[in-house]
Amino acid sequence: MNDSHYCPHTPEEIAEMLSVIGVATVEELFAPIPAELRATTFNLPTGMSEFETFSKMQAIAGENSQGMTNFIGGGFYDHIIPAVVDHLSGRAEFYTAYTPYQPECSQGTLQALFEYQTAICRLTGLDVSNASLYDGGTACAEAAMMALRVTGRNKIVVDGCVSPFSRQVLKTYLFNQDVEVIELAPLDGMLNRSELTAVLDDSVAAVLVQNPNFFGNIEDFTALADQVHGIGALLIGSVYPISLGILKSPGEVGIDIAVGDGQSLGNPLSFGGPSFGFIAATKKYIRNMPGRIVGETVDRNGKRGYVLTLQAREQHIKRHKATSNICSNQGLCALRGLIFLSSVGKEGLAELARLNRDKSEYAKGLLAKIPGVTVLQSAVTFNEFTVVLPKNADSVVLTLLERGIAAGVPLGQYYEGSENCLVVTVTEKRTKKEIDLFARELEVLLCN
Amino acid sequence: MQLIYEQSVAGRRGVKLPKSDVPTASALPTSLLRKEKAGLAEVSELDLVRHFTNLSRRNFSVDTNFYPLGSCTMKYNAKVLENAATLFAPFHPMTALLPGGVDFCQGTLGMLYDLGQLLADITGMDEVTTQPLAGAHGEMTGIMLVSAYHAAKGNKAKKKYVVVPDSSHGTNPASAAIAGYEIITVPTASYGDMDLELFKAAMTDEVAAVMMTCPNTLGLFNPHIKEISDIAHSHDALMYYDGANLNAIMGKVKPGDVGFDVIHVNLHKTFGTPHGGGGPGSGPVGVKKALVPFLPQPRIVMDDDGKLLLETDNKGTIGRTANFFGNFGVMAKAYAYIIMLGREGLIQVSEQAVLNANYIKEKLKPYYDLPYDMTCMHECVFSASKQLEHGVHAIDIAKFLIDKGYHPPTVYFPMIVKEAIMIEPTETESKAAMDDFIAVMIEAARTAESNPQALHDAPLTMPISRLDETKAAREQHVCCTG
Numbered sequence: 006m007n008d009s010h011y012c013p014h015t016p017e018e019i020a021e022m023l024s025v026i027g028v029a030t031v032e033e034l035f036a037p038i039p040a041e042l043r044a045t046t047f048n049l050p051t052g053m054s055e056f057e058t059f060s061k062m063q064a065i066a067g068e069n070s071q072g073m074t075n076f077i078g079g080g081f082y083d084h085i086i087p088a089v090v091d092h093l094s095g096r097a098e099f100y101t102a103y104t105p106y107q108p109e110c111s112q113g114t115l116q117a118l119f120e121y122q123t124a125i126c127r128l129t130g131l132d133v134s135n136a137s138l139y140d141g142g143t144a145c146a147e148a149a150m151m152a153l154r155v156t157g158r159n160k161i162v163v164d165g166c167v168s169p170f171s172r173q174v175l176k177t178y179l180f181n182q183d184v185e186v187i188e189l190a191p192l193d194g195m196l197n198r199s200e201l202t203a204v205l206d207d208s209v210a211a212v213l214v215q216n217p218n219f220f221g222n223i224e225d226f227t228a229l230a231d232q233v234h235g236i237g238a239l240l241i242g243s244v245y246p247i248s249l250g251i252l253k254s255p256g257e258v259g260i261d262i263a264v265g266d267g268q269s270l271g272n273p274l275s276f277g278g279p280s281f282g283f284i285a286a287t288k289k290y291i292r293n294m295p296g297r298i299v300g301e302t303v304d305r306n307g308k309r310g311y312v313l314t315l316q317a318r319e320q321h322i323k324r325h326k327a328t329s330n331i332c333s334n335q336g337l338c339a340l341r342g343l344i345f346l347s348s349v350g351k352e353g354l355a356e357l358a359r360l361n362r363d364k365s366e367y368a369k370g371l372l373a374k375i376p377g378v379t380v381l382q383s384a385v386t387f388n389e390f391t392v393v394l395p396k397n398a399d400s401v402v403l404t405l406l407e408r409g410i411a412a413g414v415p416l417g418q419y420y421e422g423s424e425n426c427l428v429v430t431v432t433e434k435r436t437k438k439e440i441d442l443f444a445r446e447l448e449v450l451l452c453n
Numbered sequence: 454m455q456l457i458y459e460q461s462v463a464g465r466r467g468v469k470l471p472k473s474d475v476p477t478a479s480a481l482p483t484s485l486l487r488k489e490k491a492g493l494a495e496v497s498e499l500d501l502v503r504h505f506t507n508l509s510r511r512n513f514s515v516d517t518n519f520y521p522l523g524s525c526t527m528k529y530n531a532k533v534l535e536n537a538a539t540l541f542a543p544f545h546p547m548t549a550l551l552p553g554g555v556d557f558c559q560g561t562l563g564m565l566y567d568l569g570q571l572l573a574d575i576t577g578m579d580e581v582t583t584q585p586l587a588g589a590h591g592e593m594t595g596i597m598l599v600s601a602y603h604a605a606k607g608n609k610a611k612k613k614y615v616v617v618p619d620s621s622h623g624t625n626p627a628s629a630a631i632a633g634y635e636i637i638t639v640p641t642a643s644y645g646d647m648d649l650e651l652f653k654a655a656m657t658d659e660v661a662a663v664m665m666t667c668p669n670t671l672g673l674f675n676p677h678i679k680e681i682s683d684i685a686h687s688h689d690a691l692m693y694y695d696g697a698n699l700n701a702i703m704g705k706v707k708p709g710d711v712g713f714d715v716i717h718v719n720l721h722k723t724f725g726t727p728h729g730g731g732g733p734g735s736g737p738v739g740v741k742k743a744l745v746p747f748l749p750q751p752r753i754v755m756d757d758d759g760k761l762l763l764e765t766d767n768k769g770t771i772g773r774t775a776n777f778f779g780n781f782g783v784m785a786k787a788y789a790y791i792i793m794l795g796r797e798g799l800i801q802v803s804e805q806a807v808l809n810a811n812y813i814k815e816k817l818k819p820y821y822d823l824p825y826d827m828t829c830m831h832e833c834v835f836s837a838s839k840q841l842e843h844g845v846h847a848i849d850i851a852k853f854l855i856d857k858g859y860h861p862p863t864v865y866f867p868m869i870v871k872e873a874i875m876i877e878p879t880e881t882e883s884k885a886a887m888d889d890f891i892a893v894m895i896e897a898a899r900t901a902e903s904n905p906q907a908l909h910d911a912p913l914t915m916p917i918s919r920l921d922e923t924k925a926a927r928e929q930h931v932c933c934t935g
Binding site: 021022031034039044054058062070071073078081092095096097099102104111120123124125128134136168174176181274281288291298299303305311312314326337340346350351353359367415 | 454456457458461464465466467468470471473474475476477478479481482484485486487488490491492493494495496498501502504505506508509510511512513514515516517518520522525527528529530531533535536537538539540541542543544545546547548549550551552553554557558559560561563564571574575577586587588589590592593597600622623624626627628629630631632633634635636673674676678679702704705706707710711721725727728729730731732733734735749771772773774775776777778779780781782783785788789791792793794795796797798799800801802804805807808809811812815816827828830851852855860861866880881882883884912915916917918919920921922924925926928929930931932933
């Protein structure tokens, strides 16, 4: 009966345990389940060996197209992951530990999360960070709910240039909360500022913008921050952490709550997850932050240590009055983010950001030379940019996918009238050779 | 230990970056640039490796210590699962969302679809969405599905309440609140489950859902569960199953058969994926047919030829709950776990999890108060009330266990048990490991009588002693300012 090496008891041990309990069979332990409720079917397949299991997983992975050259982003980015990230986050003491409720035997996780919070604060130029959220989309939703709590207002204004996925997640979260969500249609791939001014009034809790936005465009929201603060609302900025190697930090812009997806910081694409969401804010909002926060303190001997703090905000204490329902977050992915950031370091992150921009500008220049292709407008971009093709972008993308090139994200399904638009992403991993080949393939395709 | 920032030396690097093979781009306008570089650590690769390796050694973990943490199912995480997840690292989720892109992702979409089918069979549900990113995220998704169901029937305004027992996880009421509901809490009766009479009194046509953990957080299977479910349904309230304790019942009873309409499953508890020091988890949600029209999108469906497609145009959907398809890497591990153990393996998991919990319960019963003395499922809840007579609290016992190399059980939860000590050994612990743990628990009980101060002083063997939590909350020092 004992065919699984994950259940170690011998028949003799089981018999001994049963006699201690005072029952004859294991089945008797299930007597509290009324007989008429017992499962009549259980149709799972028969188990297999470790080797067969791995082979089957290899076969599944093999059914996806292999070796695609990625020029797609859209929220997840194909960046380098230093070898130390896998090795150190792969320490079993990290990945098989639980949430650090018992601080004395969890100082490894707790100090790492404190260092992570520090990295996020320094990256965003804000005062406080939590220990991670689920992903970039849910982080936008949590930030919006945080702003609703802080202001006691009931309206959220969302720039239509924010990732359509994040906007959809935000709407799902707020749907049942008597909150009005106003979405502003983009104007030439940028925030429609006059329309924004028209909807801003003292019922607005927050304005959500993204930088660089879904089109890849960089905007300066410094003046916007003043405008939003002028009506007593908060500015929420969704940011791409790699770009913060060079771009103005949310703190410098005047953003109150910065959020984003941490996938680009040392987490593989992995078909969409796990990654992590980050959230940082100015200090006065700390009690309204969602999720876990690690704080520094001292032990009985005055020695420095770390604990989960301000737990009175959280669901296990406050239940339905908690600042969020989040419990398990993305701790290990946040650790990967910290190791990534500590590995590339202060100078390296700036260099990496510049490298992304250099590669992207090179690609932009090449694509713009293809007859019939235009760059959407003169906006400044980081590592993503929008091009307008002479034909529907969907068919172009599909043809190039068949040639092993993921050319970009066509905008037609996200923005009406953008059927010919394609957002192209070029990270530091793309070589000049790959970019040249992509431009050549695109030119051949469009000119035939 | 020093913080990594305290080891920083200007100019030091931890990794060599690729050299540029393209021309330098024109400079960005200064108004868009940050004034100073972000103050990240500047350390060599070896400094970095030593730092994080030494940090890791300050953790207890399943691979180094027994972790009988009730309600959390800290079972062993098979190594082959880690290997399996890395196979999927290169796949970009956007590929599947491109026009025609599903053709290039049949493997990953197929695995998610199959995982849904397997979980549907285990839980007795009709369809499963794999999008939710953790248990609480699944709860929120599930209750939003409930809300959409009532709204579609024209009852959105009428259905105002979600009923939870007082022993429920805090995430249950917190998740229901995000979905717009007020909470009615029903007390636990002396028989260890939600008081049936008080439940009946609480039920009206204004109740949208009843959220239950079954077995509950006392580790007890509710004998009235079918009756509760029938009463809920008579008021057109849906039954929500919190899957945190699913490890106890695989192959024995299916929540769907008992009358549950919605369930979330914690893959990081029942299905062997590691907890990661606080995530990533994964919380797929299973539903009965009546709720399928409201499932999150994109929804993975199979056409008549067996090809996987993404449904994105369903008007009834609650929308998107996460940016992509859920925590795929976690689901790859859970899928590998399920197919490796298979039907017999999963039944054995539940049997031995229940066997182990009852064994520990019987062995410790003479030493600790057991407020609900009956056959338990996968966990049992003691009270340190006997020890409290000597001034020793559950937390003191917890800290004593740390000194002995054990991660403490869950303490002070469920809140309905005074000085609760909640023990869940899981199926992967050997009898010898449990016997050692039992001996230490008995030693703790004896020490409580003979030398309570020793328990107050614990732990003494860790890098730090007990921490001043009040100071942490007051000073709110949450990032390194040096």
